[in-house]
Amino acid sequence: MAELKQYRNESILRDASLYFLGAPTMLLFGPPGSGKTFLVRHLARQHGWRIRMVTCKESMRDEDFLGVLLLDGGSTRWVDGPLAQAFRGAAEGEKVILFLDEVNRMPPKQLNILIEAINDYDDEHFVLYNHLTGETLQAPKGNLKFVAAANIGQIGTSDLPEALLDRFVIHLHVPYPAPEEERKILADWGLEEHEAKFLVDFALATRELYAKGDLDFPLSTRMLVRVAQGLATWEEEAKRSGKSEGFSPSKRISAICKFLEGIFPYLAGGTAGNPEWSERTEALRQMMLTMLAELQTPKEAPRGKPSHERSKHDTTDVTRASDAKRSPGRTARKRARRGPDLTF
Numbered sequence: 221m222a223e224l225k226q227y228r229n230e231s232i233l234r235d236a237s238l239y240f241l242g243a244p245t246m247l248l249f250g251p252p253g254s255g256k257t258f259l260v261r262h263l264a265r266q267h268g269w270r271i272r273m274v275t276c277k278e279s280m281r282d283e284d285f286l287g288v289l290l291l292d293g294g295s296t297r298w299v300d301g302p303l304a305q306a307f308r309g310a311a312e313g314e315k316v317i318l319f320l321d322e323v324n325r326m327p328p329k330q331l332n333i334l335i336e337a338i339n340d341y342d343d344e345h346f347v348l349y350n351h352l353t354g355e356t357l358q359a360p361k362g363n364l365k366f367v368a369a370a371n372i373g374q375i376g377t378s379d380l381p382e383a384l385l386d387r388f389v390i391h392l393h394v395p396y397p398a399p400e401e402e403r404k405i406l407a408d409w410g411l412e413e414h415e416a417k418f419l420v421d422f423a424l425a426t427r428e429l430y431a432k433g434d435l436d437f438p439l440s441t442r443m444l445v446r447v448a449q450g451l452a453t454w455e456e457e458a459k460r461s462g463k464s465e466g467f468s469p470s471k472r473i474s475a476i477c478k479f480l481e482g483i484f485p486y487l488a489g490g491t492a493g494n495p496e497w498s499e500r501t502e503a504l505r506q507m508m509l510t511m512l513a514e515l516q517t518p519k520e521a522p523r524g525k526p527s528h529e530r531s532k533h534d535t536t537d538v539t540r541a542s543d544a545k546r547s548p549g550r551t552a553r554k555r556a557r558r559g560p561d562l563t564f
Contacts, residue, residue, distance in 0.1 A: 227262040228405045229255055229397040236263060236392060243389040244361055245338060247323075249370045250394035253440025256369040259394060260319050269315040269365070272306040276326040285330050286350050298353060303337065307348050310359035323368040324377040331384055338366055338387040396441050399424060405441065409448035412469075415476060418515050419444050422480070422508060426487055435500065436489030443483060450479045473512065480508060 227233050232255075239246055240263050248256040264271045274285065287301040300308060306318040320326070320334070337348045345358040368388065371377060385391075397405065399420050406416035423439040430438035454475050458464040467475065485491065488500035 225258075225405070225408045227255070227259060228401040228408075229259070229394070230401065232259065232392070232394055233262065237266065239390040239392060240267065240365070240367075244364070245366045245388045246390040246392060247368050247370065247385070247388040248392050248394050249372055251396065251438070251440065252371040253442030254394050254396050255441055256394045257319075257321055260317065260367055260369070263367075264317055267315075269317050270309065271317045271319050272302045272309070273319045273321060274302045276320055276322045276324075276330075278325055278327060280327055280330050282330065282333065282352060285333055286352050289352075303333070303348065304350055304357060306364060307337075307346065307357040307359040310346075310363035311357065313363065315363055316359075317365050317367050320366070320368040322371060322377070324370040324380055328381075331381060334366075335381070335384050335387065338384075340387075396423075396427070402441055402444060406444060406448050409445055410452050411448050412472070414516060415472060418473070418511065419447060419476065422511060425507060425511075426504075435487050436492050436494055436497075437487050439483070439487060447476060447479045447483075451475050473515070477508060477512065481505060 236246075236248075236259055248259065250256060260271065263269070283301065285301050285303045287299055287304050289296050289298055303318065306316045309316045323334075326334070337346060339347055341347075342358075343361075345360055346364055348357045348359070349355075350357065366388070370380065396402070402420045402423070403413070403416040406419060407413070411419070423441075423444055426435055427438040429435040451472060455464075455467050455472070459466065464471075484501045484504045485497060488494065488497040488504060490497035490501065494500070
């Protein structure tokens, strides 16, 4: 098993660790891709607990939660679902986190099962009645914790009922990590300092645009990690095929930009049906080229404006595109002539 990277959102980790020790239930909420699942994995490793994970979805059935009866040769056998597994393990002395990922995608019927399981009528045990088997399971409250994650502002999610919200003692907001922490995350995944700064600055610009309503989605921390992983995979494939012993600094930047270009249609709302997605995608590309032209690589001299001024200027370009007040053709041609070669 690969080593788990360090969790870099330090202030959130400090609070989450304290709450984890003191409360039996915790709800993490924040934007998609901000590190909620990774935080739970880190807490489990830090405190020596096992995770039983439920990936919540609109099509969930009771069997996905409680278990299912399977055919096994000429007979049948019962296989516990993650909720029943968590209860049974805790009853046997195991320290278990039942982690409900994207809990606000769970249908009302299964939410009722969860509400019933996080009960207050027994001071020492959580109690679960499995209506599929007729069995009642009890788990010592010291051995079982309920942790849920909810993405806010995401398509396909629903408001959680008050009866469930009230059962979560801690409600912890997990925002994107601070820029310096995001740069450390990308360094953990093999990016050089200037590469990480370029990506994080670009992500901050997309989040500013998203907050204004000029993009459908921002560039999340999870996506930044995916870019770093993609770069590593491409470079390793080039080595394996004998085409290269490793990418040059300019080749690495070109690969990063190529990966970003594949993400732009999503950020611009192409897959969500936004009619302006093509203009927004081109404007994002021009914003990337402008930031790239001012990037100080190890072999380049300092040039250009500070990053905070650059981001402010460039987000205006995307804002104009979203308002359909600019035609990117002439600007694109002009910048493309002076921009770097993105061929990969």
